[in-house]
Amino acid sequence: MPGTPRTMEPRDEQPVDRPGDEKNVTPARGNNAARNAGAGAVGLALLVAKFKGLIVLLLQFKFLFVFAKVFALSWTFLLSLWLYVLFFGWRFAIVILLALAVHELGHYFAFRAYGLEARLPQFIPFLGAYTMGTPPDDLEHDAYIALAGPLTGLALAALCFGIGSFLKDPFWMAVADVSAFLNLFNLLPMVPFDGGRVIAAVWPPLWILGIAGFVIAAIAWHIPIIFVIVIGALGIPAIVAMWRGHVDPRAATLTVAARVRVSISYVGTALGLLFILSQAHVGTSGAVTPW
Ligand SMILES: [Zn+2]
Numbered sequence: 001m002p003g004t005p006r007t008m009e010p011r012d013e014q015p016v017d018r019p020g021d022e023k024n025v026t027p028a029r030g031n032n033a034a035r036n037a038g039a040g041a042v043g044l045a046l047l048v049a050k051f052k053g054l055i056v057l058l059l060q061f062k063f064l065f066v067f068a069k070v071f072a073l074s075w076t077f078l079l080s081l082w083l084y085v086l087f088f089g090w091r092f093a094i095v096i097l098l099a100l101a102v103h104e105l106g107h108y109f110a111f112r113a114y115g116l117e118a119r120l121p122q123f124i125p126f127l128g129a130y131t132m133g134t135p136p137d138d139l140e141h142d143a144y145i146a147l148a149g150p151l152t153g154l155a156l157a158a159l160c161f162g163i164g165s166f167l168k169d170p171f172w173m174a175v176a177d178v179s180a181f182l183n184l185f186n187l188l189p190m191v192p193f194d195g196g197r198v199i200a201a202v203w204p205p206l207w208i209l210g211i212a213g214f215v216i217a218a219i220a221w222h223i224p225i226i227f228v229i230v231i232g233a234l235g236i237p238a239i240v241a242m243w244r245g246h247v248d249p250r251a252a253t254l255t256v257a258a259r260v261r262v263s264i265s266y267v268g269t270a271l272g273l274l275f276i277l278s279q280a281h282v283g284t285s286g287a288v289t290p291w
Contacts, residue, residue, distance in 0.1 A: 076123040077101075083125040091171070092178075099153065099179040100129045103186070106152030107131040110145040127230060128182075139201045139250035140258040143265075146197035150269050153183030157276040164280065176280035184273040187266070188213050191238035192231065201254060201262045204242050211239070 077097070084093035104121035111118035111133035118133030131149075136142050157179040164172030187195035190210025199206045218228050 076129075080123040080125045080129075091174075095175050095178050096182075097123075098175065099156065099182050102156045102179070103149040103153045103183060104129045104131045106148040106150075107133070107145060110148030114141050114145070127227070137250065139248060139254050140262060142250070143198045143201035143262045146194040147262075147265055147269060149194050150183040150187050150273065153179050153186075154269055154272045154276065157183070157273065157280065161276050161280050173280045176276055180273045180277035180280060184270065184277060185217070187270050187273070188217075190214055190235055192234040195266070196235070196238070198262060198266045200238075200248060201251070202259050202266070204247075207239060207242065211235075 080100075081093055081097055084096055088096070100123065101121065108118050108121060108131050111131070114136050116134040116136060118131060121129050121131045123129040133145070136145065157176045160172045160179065161176035164170070164176055186193050187198070188210045189195040189199040189206050190213070191197065191200075191207065193210065196207060196210060199210070214228075214231065217223065
């Protein structure tokens with residue numbers, strides 16, 4: 001992200017444990033009162049030094065930035081966790097958030113792998129989560145960053161499916177099932193889903209398939225209308241832009257070979273997820289997940 005502070009170093013100004021401070025307030029030898037007063041002064045001076053140290057530390061922008069980042073991550077995460085627990089119970093809440101977090105960290109590390117700035121994931125209760133970062137100049141890289149979420153989701157699903165098969169434990173099968181489902185749904189070729197961004201690097205008119213798929217899913221699974229409205233509102237600007245003939249300028253430099261590579265990666269990830277979903281869903285007997 002632009003404007004990221006990186007230059008402020010706290011070392012020069014930290015006054016904690018400076019040996020000179022104590023020497024300056026060493027009590028004079030004499031009666032007890034003076035000694036006590038001296039000890040008090042030392043204590044006070046140490047307190048002030050420590051307090052000052054804390055203030056200086058708090059005033060370091062870098063520290064505040066890290067704090068804000070962690071807080072922003074944790075409060076949206078905790079809010080989501082709390083609401084999911086209220087609505088779905090502990091087990092399912094943890095399964096959903098684990099699947100979401102792994103997916104988002106896939107995007108996060110893909111941004112970083114291309115040397116781009118990225119913010120830690122933000123969670124939105126009942127809608128999911130998102131990870132913001134600097135868009136790459138290469139549209140093929142953009143597609144892989146979008147695909148990285150479903151791909152790490154597939155890795156999680158495969159790992160949990162393996163553990164579930166080995167232990168014969170329906171809980172791990174449920175994690176595999178949830179992760180596979182969430183990530184496959186996210187591959188719908190429609191903005192704002194990850195699939196929409198991947199397909200933008202292949203051929204944007206394919207978004208119409210995603211919209212049709214989303215409408216069918218919304219009717220078949222009785223997806224709440226508010227969810228449909230929010231997704232629609234997020235997707236409409238890109239669809240209107242495409243309708244008006246607006247083309248992502250990065251698409252001009254995209255070779256046919258690059259488009260084929262993205263397509264193969266997309267289809268491969270989708271097939272992998274579909275396979276895990278079909279296998280893991282049998283393992284849970286539909287007992288944990290609502291679909
Ligand atoms: Zn994603």
